[in-house]
Amino acid sequence: MRRVPRSARAALVVACALAAISPLYVGCRATQAPESRAEQVYRFRLREDPPTLDPAQVTDNLSEAVLVNLFRGLVSMDPATLAVVPAVAESWTVSPDGLTYTFRLRDDVVFHNGRRVIAEDVAWSFERLLRPATKSPRRWLLEPLDGAADFTAGRSEHLSGISVGDERTISLRLAKPFAPFLGMLTMPAAAIVPREVYDDPARAYLRAPVGCGPFRLARWEQSNVIELQAFDRFYEGRPKLDRVLVRIIENRQTALEEYRAGGLDSLDEVPREMTPDIRDDVRRYPFMGVGYLGFNLDRPPFKGNADLRKAINFAVDKEYLWNVLLPGGNSPARGIIPPGIPGYDPSLPGYPHDEAKARALLAKAGYPSGKGLKPISLWVNTSDDNRVIAQQVQADLGKIGVPVTIREVDWGAYLKAVEGTPEESGEAQMFRFGWYLDYPDADAVLRLTLHSRNIGPLGNYFRYRNAAFDRLVDEALALTDPGARAERYREAERIAVMDDAVWLFLNYFESATLFKSHVKGVVLTPLGEFRIPLERLWIEKAGG
């Protein structure tokens, strides 16, 4: 090779390493515009990037956290009372037979691209959700519509259950009465999208969503930040916040330090060990979900042995688990329907910790002191909390002689072992699960997780079959009187909890969130920490 002067060669090594980095920074700081004093910016943390910002594909709370600010549907849910309230539709009527819903749209709703929202957009968005090519995991929320099955199967061009009157009128007709329907229309998947953006084979909308919500997407830098900007023409008026920065921070300790340093205005995870600087920032509030250990009712030893399942329920000390081991974020559960949801039963006895009762029931179940029981596999997906829960359950059950082996696996492997298929049960005998209600109705947990029609991946992983239970849940679905519905749900819950002990009932969820004191207008909601309406927030800094 050519000879290079000595001194130049000596310098080369170090220079090579540094060369590529240093010059890139020239001028970086100059691009930073000084923040206007009056600018209102709210910064919150998400653990991960949202898997999707397409309303038709959303199934997780991270995606929802962003989506609910970009999109609106016909109706929304009041975050505090959980009542269905007007959104794009200013009013609606329901026919006396409970089958036809007629919505009157506002005339001042515009998409972020400036076009006015009309009834045709609603029809197109709903058909999109149901269309097979969309492959939406949330298709089910429109399945009560008349003709939905034919449309989804490709047997008809148009959805017979939807009829557009004029630009501001749309009617939805159901195949049969379905009480939670209106509540389901508040879900993010029922958002209204503009056809000119979403009818796109290249799917540019995945990175550039367009809705008619209070904020529009300004940028999305993967694993770093999502920036939302106030939408000037939002139909309820421009939000007080000018910008929202969604910062992607996976590690909770890092996020906590960033919160302390002032880089975040709220934080969705509260540390176990509270320090004085953040103690006053904590807000705790119920979250509509229930945590449990599911029993596989198609496999021994739980198959056909309610006494064994009751024994296990009595043996585990839920108070100790949620008040001592994992304090803050959960309260001990007595049943299935969480507080705040119509049908919640404060007088349900449940299974308070009672070792003597547990032993007696274990003997009655045919396993005195656990004799004859093979080790039961308890499956959890990897997480610190799950590990603590599993170990405590293992210890408590060990005391009465029930042997448990813990299988801790990643989420994919866990689902495979738990869900099974409609025909065949999964491998897991016992497994920890948390079920968040998709809409604030007991139907969202009782029917979806325990009705015999939903056995397998649809949600009834326990393979619970009880005709009396099914009948009550089906009846409640068709009733329109809220009181009568709640009564059915209470009755159904008693069967599943007190007679059949389908789960080991562990906890009702609570949200715990840190808010800096300068964040005003916070509406705490059972829908979860990410559903706090940002359009109602403002920042009030002393001298700011």
Added chain:
Amino acid sequence: MTAYLIRRLMGLLPVLLAAATLVWALLFLIPGDPARLMAGGRAVDPEVLRAIRAEWGLDDPAAVQYLRYLGRLLRGDLGTSYVQGRKVTAVIGDHLLPTVLLAMAAVALSAGGGLLLGSLAAFRRGKAIDALVMALAMLGASAPVFWVGLLLILVFAARLRWLPVMGYGLDGAMLPWLHVRLPEWNHLVLPAVTLALVSMGAVARVVRASLLDSGSGAFLVTASAKGNGRLRVFVRHALRNALVPVLTVVGLSLGTLLGGAVATEFVFAWPGLGKALVRAIALKDLPVVEGCVLTLTAFFVLVNLAVDMLYPILDPRIQLGRSAPG
């Protein structure tokens, strides 16, 4: 020289093929159904599942899936992310620059710091400073990246407030054409130092050892005899000769460094490939996992090649592509 470079670049292909096959096989064997995870949520309609499986060909026999995958790679197509619905090249494009910058900054720091500390230790051999440097080197090499990172955050960001806690910064300059953002420089410091500490110790030890080794060489006596000062002999003659093994260590440490980058990116919320990779593994987003692994493999091999190309510059006795003189 050119022939050597071409030969080495050809050698890259089997390495990539092996990596591609290995990562594919591992992902295939891990339990869990990607279609199920794509469908998301808890309650899933079997019909939707079937449609997803058909779309991605997940029901085909393993051999068919493997060959389709290889065919795609040969056409230079890394595929489409299951989760994001975007091209894998776009996903990697979003995350590559942060990792490359972090790795380069860390290499520069660990080489520079290692040289300085190693020289200091050799210069003051047997003195307290020697022992201290070597103890620190050992500590740096054995402390977990995760822990070191958090410690640095607590000291320099949380307590002293000299540097930002985490992140890439929101207002770095945009690179024209590539449409990727540069980090704000002060955000780069702590992650780079954390990552550099992993290999800095190893570099320091090698520098010290090879300096002490060459310290007794006759060429140094000659250099001194010619009237060169102590520092000049050290820098121009001793250090020069010590650089070859240092280069080897730096090249080799790159593997550890890329591994450490995954943990560093996690601790500092640094939007790099490591984060994308871990996330994709959790979601079983197979095309993204494969793309990230192949990119990191190529990066590793290419940097090692670059290191090899540097040897003859440091030591003219080394000639690439020929067997060593006997």
